[in-house]
Amino acid sequence: MLAVIPQFEMTTGATVSAKWALYTEVRTRIEAGKPFDLVIINPTMIQELTASGKVAVGSQVAFGRAAMGMAVRAGRAPPDIGSLEAFEHSLKAAGSIAYASEGSSGAYFTDLLERLGIAHEVKPKLVAVTGGRTAAAVGLGEAELGVVPVTSILAAAPGVMLAGRFPEELQSYIEFAVGICTDSSDANAAGQLTDFLISTAVDDILAARGVERLQT
Numbered sequence: 157m158l159a160v161i162p163q164f165e166m167t168t169g170a171t172v173s174a175k176w177a178l179y180t181e182v183r184t185r186i187e188a189g190k191p192f193d194l195v196i197i198n199p200t201m202i203q204e205l206t207a208s209g210k211v212a213v214g215s216q217v218a219f220g221r222a223a224m225g226m227a228v229r230a231g232r233a234p235p236d237i238g239s240l241e242a243f244e245h246s247l248k249a250a251g252s253i254a255y256a257s258e259g260s261s262g263a264y265f266t267d268l269l270e271r272l273g274i275a276h277e278v279k280p281k282l283v284a285v286t287g288g289r290t291a292a293a294v295g296l297g298e299a300e301l302g303v304v305p306v307t308s309i310l311a312a313a314p315g316v317m318l319a320g321r322f323p324e325e326l327q328s329y330i331e332f333a334v335g336i337c338t339d340s341s342d343a344n345a346a347g348q349l350t351d352f353l354i355s356t357a358v359d360d361i362l363a364a365r366g367v368e369r370l371q372t
Contacts, residue, residue: 157174157176157196159361159362159365160352160353160358160361160362161174163352163357163358164348164349164352167352168345168348168352170342170345170348170349172349176288177288178258178259178288179197179198179201179259179260180258180259182195182197182201183197183201183204183205186205186210187205187208187210191337191339191341192337192340193336193337193340193341193342193343193345193346193349194334194335194336194337194340194346194349194350195211195334195335195337196219196332196333196334196353197332197333197335198260198330198331198332198333199216199218199331199332199333202216202333202334202335203216205335206335209338210337210338211335211336211337211338212335212336212337212338212340212343215334215335215336215347215350216333216334216335217333217334217350217354218331218332218333218334218354218370219332219333219334219353219354219367220331220332220362220367220368220369220370221329221330221331221332221367221368221370222305222306222307222308222329222330222332222366222367222368223305223306223321223322223327223328223329223366223368224261224264224265224303224304224305224306224321224322224326224327224328224329224330225303225304225305225306225309225318225319225320225321225322225366226246226301226302226303226309226318226319226320226321226322227254227290227291227294227301227302227303227304227308227309227312227316227317227318227319228294228300228301228302228316228317228319229294229295229297229300229315229316229317230295230313230314230315230316230317234317234318234319234320235249235250235301235319237319237320237322237323238320238323239323240323240325240326242323243322243323243326244272244274246301247269247274247277247278247301248274248277248278250281250300250301251281251300252281252282252283252298252299252300252301253278253281253282253283253299253300253301253302253303254282254283254285254290254291254293254294254298254299254301254302254303254304255282255283255284255285255290255302255303255304256285256286256288256290256304257284257285257286258286258287258288259288260330261290261303261304261305261328261330262284262290264328265303266279266282268326268328272326283298283299285298285299285302288308290302290303290304290308291304291308291309291311291312291316292312292315292316294312294316295312295315295316296315301319302316305330305366306318306321306366307330307365307366307367308366309366310364310365310366311365311366329368331370332367334350334353334354336350
């Protein structure tokens with residue numbers, strides 16, 4: 157958003173005031189009546205907010221998705237996670253692994269450890285991180301590796317680098333959708349911003365930051 161919002165403001169003359177939080181916190185704020193014009197959040201949550209009258213019916217559009225990846229401190233040799241076997245080996249060999257204790261990515265990872273049958277070996281090494289700072293924790297040396305969406309890893313550069321995406325057979329995606337507030341103070345500007353965010357004009361910028369467009 158930091159990369160694309162200035163373009164929108166320059167083109168339209170509108171000013172965007174952006175706030176970031178975990179999905180669950182965003183939904184809680186909206187349900188509590190916090191004012192907003194546009195929200196980017198999990199598609200299922202947008203549907204729930206639409207059902208409760210917070211998001212305008214018919215305003216939901218797909219924005220993109222972020223793959224799960226592994227973070228390592230910049231300058232370190234990245235572990236091999238290109239296959240299922242290599243992924244498991246890297247987790248077992250790591251001294252500590254940061255994961256998001258809040259949100260869907262951390263829940264997916266801990267469930268994945270159980271499915272792979274390596275939870276008993278890996279869970280004692282896990283470092284629970286709150287506040288969306290999992291990748292940053294790796295850069296600060298609080299953990300050797302970090303498992304978090306690719307978008308978060310790329311945003312934490314230059315102190316952190318992307319070791320790689322999860323192997324395809326283990327991959328999970330965090331999806332994003334856009335919705336407009338039922339009581340938006342400027343529904344026209346919110347609609348313009350929505351159109352801009354889903355336009356091909358920003359595809360390359362978003363791809364460089366880990367956002368994959370959903371294929372239709």
